[in-house]
Amino acid sequence: MASSKDVIHSKLWQEESEPGDPFTATACYCSGYDVYGELLHKASYVDYLYLLFRRERPLPHVARALEILTIALGNPGPRDPSVHAAMSAGVGGSPAAAALMAALAAGAGSSGGAREVLLAMEVWTRCGCDLNAWQTAIASPPVATRQLVWPDIDHFPGFSPYARDVSIPVRQTLEALADCLPDGCARWLLDHRQAIENLVGLSLAMPGVAAAALIDMGITPEAGEMLTLLLRLPGAAAHALEQGEMGFRRFPFFSLDISNDPGPAMPKEGTAR
Amino acid sequence: MNERPPLETFEGSLNTTMGGCFPGERAVFRGHDLHAELSDSDWIDLYVFGITGRRHTPSQLKVLHAIWVNTSYPDPRLWNNRVAALAGSARSTGILGISAALATSEAAIYGRQIDIAIADFLVRARRAIESGRPLSEVVGEELRTRRSIGGYGRPVAKSAADERNAVVLAIAKKEDLVGGGYLKLAFEIEEFLLSGRWRMRMNYAAIAAALALDIGFSPREYYLYLLPAFLAGMPPCFIEASTRPEQATFPLRCSSLIYEGPARRAW
Structure with missing residues (x-):
């Protein structure tokens, strides 16, 4: 049994469970509304989003x-840094979460x-x-x-x-x-x-x-x-998936101009530095 | 704020002095051939060179290492480490869990936000004191405007001495790196805060910042240097959570949610 101090206080969320299964919720309430018993049938996605952020229905x-x-x-579009970052993760086969973490960081x-x-x-x-x-x-x-x-x-x-x-x-x-x-x-x-x-x-x-x-x-x-x-995440996710399917060869790699390039350390014979 | 060249100027090749790779041939790192000139570098030397563009002495690197080593706590209760542990518990990947734990370390009451704030304050305070303002006035003003000074006091143990300070200070002393102006100032601020009604001791953030500033870091360089400061403590949290049964790290029963919101209502 956990210490009585190991609890989470919330004005947002409440759960009920059966006496014999304390870790499985039988009902979840968001600011007093029954999420699975009522909101699933009556609320739209944005209603629920608003409820989560404002604790009241819009x-x-x-x-x-x-x-x-x-x-x-x-979808900010693939030119946006956040989506570009997500695509950079997608094109290299990084985990889906890495693509979204990339989008979050750059966005x-x-x-x-x-x-x-x-x-x-x-x-x-x-x-x-x-x-x-x-x-x-x-x-x-x-x-x-x-x-x-x-x-x-x-x-x-x-x-x-x-x-x-x-x-x-x-x-x-x-x-x-x-x-x-x-x-x-x-x-x-x-x-x-x-x-x-x-x-x-x-x-x-x-x-x-x-x-x-x-x-x-x-x-x-x-x-x-x-x-x-x-x-902003849906577009990042969709474009990461799309570029993952396209493959890195069709994704821009850009070119670099290194202004302080020391050049090859050991030039091959007959090659100018 | 409005004077900036158009984006057309930046199309085409990306101009850089930081480096790049020539696959199959070589890599350039801040104007040096990575494999010819830097190949046997100490990793922290290379990392800090990447941030500052400056190389550091073996003594300075020892202190920089010590600052990282002595704040590596594999305690999964700590909020950033807990992210790595929960990722392990939920059978996520190690890199995702640890990357998110590192990002979490950019926190307001500990970690990177405190680190850069105290480094910034030490720089401002030293400048102000050197221009003739008394320390009491400079510290008092900071406390008035910002309510606290990040490197003093500690959220989890407000009045206890920080267990890391003496250890790192001893290493810095051994390397003859305790004579700098920022370290002296950090102690003077502690003395002032302890003698007043605040009763706040210097914590690790202040002593580490002072040592790094005396080595020559700017606050922003210091902030980036500290990115992996908590890293070594994170993989153990992830690994152990991965070896427990799935979802068995910090399980919470439904009744551990203490609801304080509106009463049940119909939509």
Whole structure:
């Protein structure tokens, strides 16, 4: 019998078991809802996802917004560093978990990754829908926090360091989310996008759209970071499998230019160094 | 922040000074032929050369080794090691379990986040003190703004002396590497914290950071050097969990979940 101290406290999950089989659950409850007895039949996947993160069922318009975000973030495409990393694992025959761990690592950062969503959500938390507050925030962008393991940010979170204009998919996602979330940050962002882009000097990017929508859904920045990591995994998984099937010969290996190459140590006879 | 060359500039060959391989021929490591010039290197020497671009003396390497060796605890209860043990229990692969345990070591209350924070603080504190500010003021400000100093106090044993400190210090002393300014500062900070109401002793993070900074590491170099610091303790946790019956490491019965959420409700 375990020590009475070896317990897990949770506001989220409860299990029941038969007296003779204490390690097999006969019923599981998520925030009070019977998962296998009721949710399987009545809840959608995004309802359940929201329930896990917020411990309450979503209003219909919030569930629809989360569904849109799930599709928008679901596959960043093979050019994205996270998917590229997953494919690099897939093409070499690494375990499936290694492909997803690779996607998580390369998709975790402050340049296009989940950390950028967290930082952008912190900007929303501070500034809300107040253009003057945004102006102040842009003048003093987020600095490295105590978590110095994260590198300094290279661009204002939520905006693209390279895009010449807001991309059509980013705009389409924002419009779809603003339709479902008419009274919040997503709608305000749609209405004030150009003004904010002018202040930042960069075009809006997908992490900025996701951040606004997640704030509207009542998600905390920490949960938003986690959810972003999670929602981006399906594409990484699918592309890792695809490239695994294609084989490494059809996967780019790129070329290197080593500027301090000492050259062959023992050149073959008649070969110039 | 906005001045950056377009991505078109970076298409084509990847420019590097770090190295690469010429399959069937040779490999270049930071401007050196790996097999001709570095082939019999001590592994930590090569690893740290890869991070810093600098080579280190045998004495410095002994201390760097000692910092790793003396914090290698094969205790599967420790949160990072537990990841390796649970992976073994669930019959995952050793590399997946241990890689995830290493990533877990980038923690906020122990491990890499503390390590880089204390190294960063020691650098800032030394600069401030050298520019004339009293130590009490510098440490007091840090405690006010960040509530704690990572290298002092310990979550699992707040007031006890850290069992690793004297061991590593003795090795550093033997190698004549205890005369640096950062080590002196780390002890001065401990003295200040012990004499005040905080009653916090220096833990391993502070002494290891001070020794490495005195060797010439920057905080970020130090952070990367420490990546395998807990590694040696992890495979034993994985292996033993793999030898127990499946799922038999830290089993939890349903009743060990103490539910504190909303009452049962209908969807």
